[in-house]
Amino acid sequence: MRKTPISPARRSAALVTALAAVAASFTWAGAAPALAIPDPGPQTGWQVSSTSTTAHPAPRDITASPDGAKLFVNYEAGNLLSILNTATMGLSTEAPLNGWGEPTIVTLAPDGYRVLTAGTNDVYSLTPGTWTGAAAYGPGVDAMTYSEFTATVFSTDAGQLSERDPLTGELIRWAGLGDMPLAIAAHPSRPVVYTADMSQESISAIDLSGVEWGDICGCEDASTVLDLPGLMPTDIVISADGATLYVLDYYARILAIDTATFTLEQTRDLDGADFASPSLSVNPVTGELVASDLNGTVFFIDPVNLEVTDTVELAEGLWDTAISPDGTKVYVTNTFDSLISVLEYITPAPNPATNVQATPGARQAAVAWTASTTGSATYTVSAVGSDDVLCTTTSTFCVISGLPVGPVQFVVTTATDAGSTPSQPSAAVTISAPAAPASVPAPTGGASIGFAGAQPTAARLGQKIDVVATGFAPSSFVDVSLHSSPVLLGSGRVGADGTATFQVTIPASGVEPGAHHLVASGFTAQGAPAAAVREIALASTPAPKPTPPAPNSGGSNTSGGNALARTGSDEQPLWAATLLLAVGAAAVTAARVRRRAA
DSSP: OOOOOOOGGGSOHHHHHHHHHHHHTSOOSSSOOOOOOOOOTTOOEEEEEEEEEOSSSSEEEEEEOTTSSEEEEEETTOSEEEEEETTTTEEEEEEEOSSSOOOEEEEEETTEEEEEEEOSSOEEEEOTTTOOBOOOBOSOOSEEEEETTTTEEEEEETTEEEEEOTTTOOEEEEEEOSSOOSEEEEOSSSSEEEEEETTTTEEEEEEGGGOOTTOTTTTTTTEEEEEOTTOOEEEEEEOTTSSEEEEEETTTEEEEEETTTTEEEEEEEOSSOOOSSOEEEEOTTTOOEEEEOTTSEEEEEOTTTOOEEEEEEOOSOEEEEEEOTTSSEEEEEETTTTEEEEEEEEOOOOOOOEEEEEEEOBSEEEEEEEOOTTOSOEEEEEETTOOOOOEEESSSEEEEESOOSEEEOEEEEEEETTEEEEOOOOOOEEEBOOOOOSSOOOOOTTOEEEESSSOOSEEETTOEEEEEEESOOTTOEEEEEEETTTEEEEEEEOOTTSEEEEEEEOOSSSSOSEEEEEEEEEEOTTSOEEEEEEEEEEEOOOOOOOOOOOOOTTOOOOSOSSOOOOOSOTTOOHHHHHHHHHHHHHHHHHHHHHHHHO
């Protein structure tokens, strides 16, 4: 937890000397210089999003509420704590204190949270909403931290370690430290707290289970000391998993200590001046380290290799930092200019897709483009002049079906979490109605056309056949036509597997029998024009059989009369019946002649 410098009587001689040297290098008379806000430009990184003037001069410590809605700020002159709304950075209310503004922390409570803040000789507990201070308990505090393991607060108080009630700040017990550390951090899953002693050039790990509470030397036997010769540790924080303790050194160095072995693992020099008034924070979401200094630079540091990943240059006078619970904002106090700067990680809108090309087809088109140089992105395709999204993909092409006939241009919009950027439109292309190609195209590898079920090589004119076209773009159309005399037979929609199955009819007329080709036309799954070709022989339709005479409606007659008995097939030819009638007539005539002769 970041320390807040207090009265000179409780400040180490080394820190007094350091601050005096730095202070001498500044011009204190007259108005403070205005904060220079860098132009964000197109680059990615942490940048100033807003700056506001505080209600009182010389802000010091700053802390964010667990819900990120409030900021708590105290001042060099002490006597009050400002509560700000983060949405507006405006003053919400103020709570009176007694004495200097000292460390402020936030602890969770059954009904929300409490704000513990220190005066010169007291600790105040403030309840959200009313912001009135509960009972105050001494002694004064140099640094405070909350232990998740013990669910209590620990503070360093003029050479002693104190354990406090997290809701009231009331002193529970104490033990002597033997030195005067100005920074403290608690391990999240072990009964250990760590202190940084600038004057002793050391870090101590205190095993709480071994502390002799109430003894002036109670921490001596419970402490393991890691000496850092030539270094002046001024602030410490611990990683969320408790594996690493990070130390900020007065001489612009960042250190990483393995808490399991309590050994120094890494040291990295920061590219900056000495840290006369250091602040070190850890991003609760990303684990990134944030360090600031009176000289005006905010450093963002990779927690794994301690490399500086970004810097933000502000005006001289930086004092403390707080990070929003969601890790998206960093708040920085400037004690010289009485300012609070809000830093946000800015990712500019992505670079656009380029080289957008459209290939037209029958009521569809394939659109392809060169990917954005931004990296991982999602692309949407729309027609110029329309807000309708025709395609969404992470690839660099798509086949769009169901388009109206006529000219069209396409725009590809690149989208990331940071925003979206449209491309330049494609050249205009004309969408056509379905039609047979003028000639048999060259077959496309991977595309084929066949028949459902059996695979005949011949068909009759006027016959219905079920065609199967494969190797085409899902959700696109496939047109099937017959050649040599080009004629469109029909169209089908391609399924998710790249196959379309549908029925077409061979024309009964206008097509000569003989060798022909079936052609399937469309787009491949990669957006390229595709054609499948199959040979087929067409035969003439057989001549229809003669229509037989209508059967006798009177039914059969076996008792004589003028009805003929039905014999043989119903399909007996008409000439046979006529012949029988003629023979009968001749026989009758011959009989009459014989009777007259007699």
